[in-house]
Amino acid sequence: MRFVKKISTLKKIISHRKKKGDIIGFVPTMGYIHEGHLSLVRTARKQSQFVVVSIFVNPPQFGPKEDFRAYPRDLKRDMQLLKKEGVDVIFNPTNKEIYPEGYKTYVEVFDLSKILCGVSRPTHFQGVTTIVLKLFNIVQPDIAVFGKKDYQQTVIIRQMVKDLNLDVKIVIGKIVREKDGLAMSSRNTYLSNDERRRAVVLYRSLQWVKNAYKKGLRNPKKATQRINNMISKRGGRVNYVEAVDKDTLKPVRNLKKGTLIGLAVYFGKTRLIDNIII
Amino acid sequence: MRFVKKISTLKKIISHRKKKGDIIGFVPTMGYIHEGHLSLVRTARKQSQFVVVSIFVNPPQFGPKEDFRAYPRDLKRDMQLLKKEGVDVIFNPTNKEIYPEGYKTYVEVFDLSKILCGVSRPTHFQGVTTIVLKLFNIVQPDIAVFGKKDYQQTVIIRQMVKDLNLDVKIVIGKIVREKDGLAMSSRNTYLSNDERRRAVVLYRSLQWVKNAYKKGLRNPKKATQRINNMISKRGGRVNYVEAVDKDTLKPVRNLKKGTLIGLAVYFGKTRLIDNIII
Numbered sequence: 001m002r003f004v005k006k007i008s009t010l011k012k013i014i015s016h017r018k019k020k021g022d023i024i025g026f027v028p029t030m031g032y033i034h035e036g037h038l039s040l041v042r043t044a045r046k047q048s049q050f051v052v053v054s055i056f057v058n059p060p061q062f063g064p065k066e067d068f069r070a071y072p073r074d075l076k077r078d079m080q081l082l083k084k085e086g087v088d089v090i091f092n093p094t095n096k097e098i099y100p101e102g103y104k105t106y107v108e109v110f111d112l113s114k115i116l117c118g119v120s121r122p123t124h125f126q127g128v129t130t131i132v133l134k135l136f137n138i139v140q141p142d143i144a145v146f147g148k149k150d151y152q153q154t155v156i157i158r159q160m161v162k163d164l165n166l167d168v169k170i171v172i173g174k175i176v177r178e179k180d181g182l183a184m185s186s187r188n189t190y191l192s193n194d195e196r197r198r199a200v201v202l203y204r205s206l207q208w209v210k211n212a213y214k215k216g217l218r219n220p221k222k223a224t225q226r227i228n229n230m231i232s233k234r235g236g237r238v239n240y241v242e243a244v245d246k247d248t249l250k251p252v253r254n255l256k257k258g259t260l261i262g263l264a265v266y267f268g269k270t271r272l273i274d275n276i277i278i
Numbered sequence: 279m280r281f282v283k284k285i286s287t288l289k290k291i292i293s294h295r296k297k298k299g300d301i302i303g304f305v306p307t308m309g310y311i312h313e314g315h316l317s318l319v320r321t322a323r324k325q326s327q328f329v330v331v332s333i334f335v336n337p338p339q340f341g342p343k344e345d346f347r348a349y350p351r352d353l354k355r356d357m358q359l360l361k362k363e364g365v366d367v368i369f370n371p372t373n374k375e376i377y378p379e380g381y382k383t384y385v386e387v388f389d390l391s392k393i394l395c396g397v398s399r400p401t402h403f404q405g406v407t408t409i410v411l412k413l414f415n416i417v418q419p420d421i422a423v424f425g426k427k428d429y430q431q432t433v434i435i436r437q438m439v440k441d442l443n444l445d446v447k448i449v450i451g452k453i454v455r456e457k458d459g460l461a462m463s464s465r466n467t468y469l470s471n472d473e474r475r476r477a478v479v480l481y482r483s484l485q486w487v488k489n490a491y492k493k494g495l496r497n498p499k500k501a502t503q504r505i506n507n508m509i510s511k512r513g514g515r516v517n518y519v520e521a522v523d524k525d526t527l528k529p530v531r532n533l534k535k536g537t538l539i540g541l542a543v544y545f546g547k548t549r550l551i552d553n554i555i556i
Contacts, residue, residue: 007443104387105407105441111382129383137443163383165285165415 002089003079007098007138010052010091014140022049026141026168028132031055031092032072032186033081036176040145041085043173052139053082054091056098060106061127067269072189091139098134106130109156109163115249116152116262117273120239128153129160136161136168143169147176149183151262151275155249175274177203183274195267201234202265206276209261213278218254223261231265239264239271246277280367281357285376285416288330288369292418300327304419304446306410309333309370310350310464311359314454318423319363321451330417331360332369334376338384339405345547350467369417376412384408387434387441393527394430394540395551398517406431407438414446421447425454427461429540429553433527453552455481461552473545479512480543484554487539491556496532501539509543517542517549524555 004010014024025048027040037053044051055078062068075092082090106126112118113125136144146154154172161168176184181203182196191199205227209217217223220243227241243252246260255278262275282288292302303326305318315331322329333356340346353370360368384404390396391403414422424432432450439446454462459481460474469477483505487495495501498521505519521530524538533556540553 011445103441104389105385105438106388107383107385109382110384134441134443137445160383163381163412165412167289167415 036184237266314462
C-alpha cells in the first residue's frame with residue numbers, strides 16, 4: 001500500500017495503472033475510518049483492480065460554525081484498517097495541496113444543493129461537489145463508491161457526473177449500522193453515553209415508518225410528524241424530517257414505493273443524519 | 279473530416295485516437311468562423327495530431343437580453359473553412375445534447391467572473407466555464423486553444439484548469455485584426471457601415487495608449503480617461519475601459535510592462551471588446 005501526499009505523484013501512479021489496463025476504484029473519505037467506509041472499500045475492491053482511498057477533511061464543506069477543527073482524525077489507525085482491506089493507495093493531501101493560495105473555482109448542482117441538508121448547510125454541497133470533482137480529475141476513477149447514509153450527496157454527485165459528462169460509474173454502498181441500529185458515522189464519537197443511547201431513536205423511527213407504510217400509512221405529513229414526535233421525546237432536536245422522491249428529492253404527496261424518508265437531528269451539538277427508502 | 283452531433287460518438291472517436299497515442303488538439307467556438315478562429319485551428323494543428331473544433335452557441339453564456347437568438351450562424355460555410363484547415367472532427371451538438379432536461383450543474387471561477395465584462399454580464403463567465411469544462415470532459419484534449427481577444431476568458435479558463443486539476447494545456451492565440459485594425463469577431467457582422475468605420479477607434483485608442491506609455495505615461499486614470507474620450511468622440515458608448523494586471527486582472531496603480539488595457543464598447547446595439555498588453 002502506498003501513502004501519497006502529492007497530486008502529481010498520484011497522477012503518475014494512476015496513469016501507469018491505466019496504461020496497464022487496470023480498472024481504478026475510488027472511495028473518497030474524510031478519514032476516521034469505520035465499518036461503513038470499509039464496506040465501501042470492499043465494494044470498490046470487487047469491481048476494480050486498483051483501489052484508491054482518499055482521506056481529506058475538506059474545509060469548504062464545513063460551515064463557519066461547524067466542526068471542521070473538531071472533526072475526528074486518526075490517520076495511523078485509518079492506515080492500518082485500510083491496509084488490511086488491500087487498498088493500493090491512500091491519498092492524503094494537505095489543504096494547501098488541494099486549495100493552493102488563490103484558489104477560486106467551485107461547482108454547484110443547483111436546487112438539489114439547497115434542499116434538505118442544504119437548508120441549514122447552504123454551502124455544504126458546493127464544497128462536496130467541488131472536492132469530488134477535483135478528486136475525480138486527480139484519481140481518474142472508473143468507479144467511485146459512496147455511502148447511502150449521505151443520501152442527498154449521492155443524488156447530487158450522480159447529477160454532477162451526468163451533467164459534466166464524466167466517465168465515472170457511481171456505486172452506492174449500503175448503510176452500515178451498529179448492533180442497535182445507529183448508522184455508523186465518524187461523528188458518533190462526539191456523542192455522550194446518554195446521547196448515544198437516545199440516538200437509536202433515529203433508526204427506530206425509520207423502522208416505524210417503514211412498517212406503518214406496510215400497514216397502510218400514506219400521508220407524508222402524518223409520517224414525518226410522528227417521527228418528529230418520537231425523536232423529540234428522546235431528546236433529539238429535529239433539523240428536518242422529510243418524505244421525498246428518492247430520485248428527484250422533491251416532496252411527495254403520498255408515501256409510495258421509492259419514497260425516501262430523510263432526517264437530520266441534533267443530539268447536543270452533534271448533528272446526525274439517517275434515511276430509509278420505503 | 280467527420281461531423282459529429284452526439285457526445286457518445288465523439289467520446290468513442292477520441293478514445294480510439296488516444297489509444298493510438300494521438301495528441302488531441304481542441305478549439306471551442308460558437309461558429310461563424312473567421313480568420314481569428316482559423317489561426318487558432320492552425321495553432322492546434324501544429325501542436326497535435328488530431329484536431330477537434332466544436333461549434334456550439336452556448337445559451338447559458340448569454341444574458342436574458344443578449345443576442346443568443348441573433349448570434350450569426352452559417353454552418354455550411356464554417357464546415358468548408360474548417361475542412362480546408364485539415365480539421366479532423368467538427369463537434370456540433372444540439373442544445374438538448376449538451377443541456378438535457380433537468381440539467382443543474384454550473385462551475386464558477388469566483389471574483390474573476392464578476393469584474394470587467396462580468397460587471398455588465400454577471401452570468402456570462404459561469405456559462406463559459408461550464409461549457410468549457412463539459413467540452414473538456416467530452417473531448418479530453420491534451421491542448422486547447424483560445425483567442426486573446428476574449429482575454430478575461432483566457433485568464434478564467436486557465437484558473438479553472440489549475441483549480442480543478444485538469445490535464446489540458448491552454449494555449450492562447452493572438453488577436454487577428456482586419457486591415458484597419460478592428461479585432462475580428464463574429465459580432466462585427468452586426469455593425470452598420472457607419473458603425474464599422476467608427477469602430478476602428480478601439481484599435482487606435484489601444485495603439486495610442488501603448489505609444490503614450492512608451493513616451494512616459496504612467497497614470498492609469500489618465501490613460502483610460504483619454505481612451506474613453508477618444509471612443510466617445512467617435513460615437514462609441516463605453517461599457518468599460520480598465521488598466522489591470524494581465525495575470526490577476528486587478529487594477530494597477532501605475533501603468534507598467536504587463537498591464538492589460540481592456541475595453542468593451544457599444545456601437546449601436548453591438549458590444550465589441552478589445553485589449554492590449556503594454
